[in-house]
Every structure is written in structure tokens, then in C-alpha cells.
Amino acid sequence: MSIVKDSAIVAIDGSVVVVIIVAAGALMTRIGALDKAASEGLSKLTLNLLLPALLFTQMIKSLDIGKVDKFGILLFFCTLHILLGSLIGWVLAKITSASQNMTRLIITCIAFQDTTAVPLIFAEVLGNGDVTKDDPTFSEDAVSYVLIYTVFVTVYKWTVAYGMLKSPGPAEMLPYSTDVPFKQSCWWTFKKIMNPPIYATLVSIPLALIPYMKEYVFTGSGAVLNHNLFSALVTIGSTASPLICVLLGSKLSHGYPSSADISKLHIAVILFGKEVLMPLIGMGFVLLFYHYSYIDRILSIMLLIIYAGPTSLQLLMICTAHNNHVDNISKLYMIMYLTAVIPMAGWTMGFLVIFY
Numbered sequence: 001m002s003i004v005k006d007s008a009i010v011a012i013d014g015s016v017v018v019v020i021i022v023a024a025g026a027l028m029t030r031i032g033a034l035d036k037a038a039s040e041g042l043s044k045l046t047l048n049l050l051l052p053a054l055l056f057t058q059m060i061k062s063l064d065i066g067k068v069d070k071f072g073i074l075l076f077f078c079t080l081h082i083l084l085g086s087l088i089g090w091v092l093a094k095i096t097s098a099s100q101n102m103t104r105l106i107i108t109c110i111a112f113q114d115t116t117a118v119p120l121i122f123a124e125v126l127g128n129g130d131v132t133k134d135d136p137t138f139s140e141d142a143v144s145y146v147l148i149y150t151v152f153v154t155v156y157k158w159t160v161a162y163g164m165l166k167s168p169g170p171a172e173m174l175p176y177s178t179d180v181p182f183k184q185s186c187w188w189t190f191k192k193i194m195n196p197p198i199y200a201t202l203v204s205i206p207l208a209l210i211p212y213m214k215e216y217v218f219t220g221s222g223a224v225l226n227h228n229l230f231s232a233l234v235t236i237g238s239t240a241s242p243l244i245c246v247l248l249g250s251k252l253s254h255g256y257p258s259s260a261d262i263s264k265l266h267i268a269v270i271l272f273g274k275e276v277l278m279p280l281i282g283m284g285f286v287l288l289f290y291h292y293s294y295i296d297r298i299l300s301i302m303l304l305i306i307y308a309g310p311t312s313l314q315l316l317m318i319c320t321a322h323n324n325h326v327d328n329i330s331k332l333y334m335i336m337y338l339t340a341v342i343p344m345a346g347w348t349m350g351f352l353v354i355f356y
Contacts, residue, residue: 009125017121018313018337021242025249039250043320046243051317052200054237055154057230059201060218062147063208070148073295077303078152080285081278082160085111088277092269101168102266105325108161109311109332110273115150116241118309118340119302122348126301131356141298149306151201157314158197165315167324195321244313251316251330260327267332274311274336275343282307287354297355308347310340 028034034042089107098106123146126132127139135141207213217223218230283304290300316333319325 009129016341018118018245021245022249022252022334022337025246026253027249028246029250029253034246034250039247042243043247043317046240046247047317047321048196050236050240050243051314052196053233054240055197056200056204057234057237058147058154059151059204060208060214060230062144062151063205064214070145070299073289073299074145074149075152077282077285078149078156081113081282081307082111082153082156084281085113085273085278088273088281089270092273093266096265096269098266101324102262104164105262105328106266106270106273108164108315109270109329110278112153112157112161112312112315113274113278113306114309114312115146115153115306118344119146119306122305123302126352131352134356135298138298142302145299145302146306149302153312154197154314155201157312157318158195158201161315162195162318162321165318165324166322241313244316247320248313248316248330248333251326252334256331256334260331262325262328262331267335270311270332271336271339275308275340279304279308279343279347283351290355301351301355304351305348308344308351310336 025034029039086107089110090103092110093103093106120143123142124139127142132138207218214220215223217225219226223230286295286300286303286307289295290297295303311329311332313333316326316329319329
């Protein structure tokens, strides 16, 4: 009974936290405290300051040369999720005759999962439950795994997903011109890919891996920047995820956006791919690695929870930056996060029964 209870609590907490913050954003918009201009300004603030601060501090704290043995496994499962999700999304899009632009949305929504709000809540709740009492370091290890995984998937989000969710404009329909110098073409492509979150990522990785830099400059008890600059960046970054939820609520304040043209069929396809196929296929790979002792059961549980989790909320910021699919993904989020409790509870129960 404790497994059922813990699974239900974890699943409900993970979804309800997001739903409450989204509802708060919708309420603020309905009473006029958050208008369209304010939402657009907060979106730019999130993209250019809050997300970079979040990514910079998370990577500084999570990347540890001492855990290099886990990096490869986590990078493999992160890459595998994106490849599998992209393949499943492409197949489902073809079956449902989705347009090119809708196909991109379906693929990214299945391939890029949430790795902060829901998995971190699950790590804390499961670690405090009776089911995992045989693993006293469950919460600490689980949070560490999730954050390291976040490092890798964030890079993929702001490069691969960022490129995929660009709106296909008229310029992309023109024939390729051989008159454009190769260097100029490469530089244009580089500038289109680069964005503030990626800059923050690229700066943080070497700083985190330089010996003694983390301990004596950023995160150690006596580190030079720990209680001033780094602490300020941590505080700034911690507001990114809830603010993204608030902005989502603002988008949904008057119900489904009238301009959202995503069909019920394509919403159902995304939910099926993300909440059924991905955890099912992921479980096969995780059990294989666990059987051969490549991963422990804490890492196994967290990988499966990540695979079973909903679509990343950061895709809203990417869609907003491109002004593409903003209303469609807002509508999808509303349905996904309201219904995610049931599949998440079921999958979590199954994972705990298998490993405990």
C-alpha cells in the first residue's frame, strides 16, 4: 500500500505545483495585473537573464569531474531520449498527415522532456518515503542525477529544439544561392543558433571543470563569489521556472487560444508518444543497463521518471522567441499538465514495484 500511496502523492504533487502556478498567472491576467505588454517584457527577461542565470548556476553546481563515470551514462540516455522521441514524433506525424511546421512541434514535444520541476519534486518526495528507506542517500543522488541530465538536455533544447521550432519563413523557401560566401553563410548560421542560454552554458562548462575553480571561487563554503555574485545568480535563476509557468497561465487566461490550430488528433498523438511510448521503450533500455550493473537502481528510477515526464516548459520560451506555435504549445501544456497525474502515478508505481 505504501508504494501506491507514495506514487500517488509524488504524481499529484508534481502536477499540482505546476497547475497552481499556471492558474496564478491566469488570475493575474484576468484581473489586469499582467497585460500583454508585461507578458512580452517578462518573456524577454526570462530568455535573456533568468534562464541564462539558471543554466549557469545549475551547471556550475552539477558538473563535477569526480562524477565523470556517470556523465557518459546520463549523456547516452539523454541523447537516446531525443533520438527515440524524434523518431516516434516523425512517425506519428506522418501517420496523421501533419504539416511540416506541425511535424516539428510534434517531434520536439515528444523528444524534449521536463527535467527540473517534476523530476526534482519526485526526487525529494520519493527520498522521504518509506519505499526508498533502504537507500538513505536517495534524494541527494537523485537530485544530482537530474541536474547532470539537465545540463545535457538543456544544450540540446537550445540548439536542436531551438533550430527545429523556427517558423518556416519565405526566406527558407528560396533556392540556395551559390553567390553567398561560405564563411558568411556559416557565420549567419552560427548567429542564428546562438542565444543567451547557450552562451551561459558554454561559459559555465569550462569554469565548472577547471580544478579547484568550483570549490574556491563559486560553491565552496569559503569561496570568493559564493555568498555574493553566485548567490545572486542562483536567486535570479530560481525564478525562471515559476515565471515560465506564470507566462503560460497568462497565455491560457481566457481558455484555449482562439488562434491555436493544433487539432485534437495531434494533441492525442503527442500525449500518447510522450506519456506512453517513451516510458515504455525507455524502460526496456534502463532494465537492460540495470541487469548488467551499468547503473544502480536510484539512477534507474530517475531515468524512468524523466522518460515518463511531461514536455519541457522551456519549449514555450523557444516558441515565443521564434513567434511560432506559441498558442498551440500553450493549449497542449494545459491539457498535458492537467492529465499527467494519471500516467505519472501509474508509471511511478510500476517503477517502484520493479526496483523495490
